[in-house]
Amino acid sequence: MQRLGLYIHIPFCKRKCNYCDFYSCTKLDNIKSYIDALLKQIVIDAPLYRDYEFDTIFIGGGTPSLLEPNDFERLTDAIKNNLNLTQGLEFSLEANPGTLTREKLLAYEKGGVNRLSMGLQSTFDNELKTLGRIHTYDEFVKNFNLARECGFDNISIDVMYSLPNQKTNDLLTTLERVSSLNPEHISSYCLKIEEKTPFGKIKDKLMLPNEDEEYEMYISMCDYLNKKGYLQYEISNFARAGYESKHNLKYWQSEEYIGIGPSAHSFFGGERYYYQDNLTDYISTILKGNSPEKIFEKELEIEHSVAHISKEDEYVMLKMRLSSGINTEEFKTRFGKEFLNSYPAVEKYIKSGHIVLLNNSYKFTPQGFFVSNYILTDILRFEN
């Protein structure tokens, strides 16, 4: 049977963080009817996936840990009763500090969750406050320890860097505190200022690190985490050996997955599509017995440049996010041509030290990862 990943979006948050443009609502009174709609969509769509087996599940958000035990149980029962699941599948759930209890953690574990992704962002309370987070560092540590006590032995921690007024030493202190908790996985994202967020509106007043400082942070972070035994396997992701996120690897390896919920993206049957980010429409459409409209993606955007996606460009763009890069033999088998003939601009980035050819694979160096969007725009000859 062919393998698939399953993503379920939980579009609710207690409060919107100042930087975040992921789709979520702070009005929490329709969580139950949203779960009703998800159950119905799983049942309606199940026949499409009869010949497939799901080997990863990722419940993300928003804030999935707002789900109470009985709603979570209803959701996992529907998944188990309607879809083929691989034994020993990876089942991740995003959990926000400030929303977790022992009762919830035990219910998630009972429902099959075997990987938690916890959003910390920073270990400094003043930074957490600036970001608009609902928790302190101390609350995070309590929740992390509680998750360990409840038996979670695969935990990822999210942090962000290049924060307002942040210095490299502040980031290194955060990483030192995070690695001393010994999580299995760490994601560290560069703060992106999204136009429509509160940060986007006061961007010029934010006292953000400049590009040189951001570069210093990125290189120091990669260096520090690698020394601590967290191997970088993607631009922003680091893991103990064997603990890479199998679900997220599917995105970068051009493998197929289904996303359900408003704003969730899918790659299925060779096509990429997503659902509109409108919770009330999503619920009412499904509860009336209809499937939500699929919006097909035809263009790809990086750094404000837009391109029609060829399968080849898409493969290069996604694969180059991984430290393993692009294997020349694999590329030739897949597309019937030499990688360098298709992407000759790669050579100048080898000369400049941004890309290396190692064991038949072209990969970004840490310096290359830092400017990877710029380089990919050039290599793929995107048009403005």
Ligand SMILES: C[S@@+](CC[C@H](N)C(=O)[O-])C[C@H]1O[C@@H](n2cnc3c(N)ncnc32)[C@H](O)[C@@H]1O
């Ligand atoms: C989709 S969010 C959901 C996680 C969860 N709700 C939380 O906040 O802990 C996943 C991660 O994306 C990162 N993120 C969200 N917005 C970001 C932004 N504007 N720039 C950089 N990273 C961002 C954060 O690290 C966050 O933990």
Ligand code: SF4
């Ligand atoms: S970062 Fe997480 S908690 Fe904050 S608004 Fe976004 S999804 Fe919600």
